[in-house]
Amino acid sequence: MTTNDVLRALTPLIQARTEHPPAHPSAVTPDTRLEQDLRMDSMAIVHVLEDIENTYGVTIPDERLAGVYTVGDLMDIVRTTSGPGERIA
Template sequence: MTTNDVLHRLTPLIRARALHLPPDSAVLSSGTRLEQDLRMDSMAIVHVLEDIEDSFGLAIPDELLASVYTVGDLVNIVRTTSGEEGRAA
């Protein structure tokens, strides 16, 4: 699964939990910040991670949770956890 594929699948999961969507958020980018841009608090981020686990059939290790700041971080977690990292993007 490419980075763009993962991002495409993550977008509705993130949008469902975001408190604010910037006007230019038709497509979320890897650089979109969860707290600052989407006004997500830590509980919303945890819920997104749970949604990701359910949607992708993954178990995300707890040690990765502290490093989630952007949409790109979520993409990297999915790719790393699913063993997709390092494959052609």
């Protein structure tokens, strides 16, 4: 998956969990901050991580949440996954 593919796949997952999604999907970039730019709280971010688990068939440890601040951080989680059922450390 290319970086653009990952971003395109994550954008709907992120927008579904955001109360104030950007007007246009292209406004979501790897540098977009989840809390400050998208006004997501920690629970919304957890739900996005759950959506990633369900979409990609992976398990993301709870401690990984501490390092998720941007869309790029979410993209890194997806890119580090090589196959269904894999646990992401």
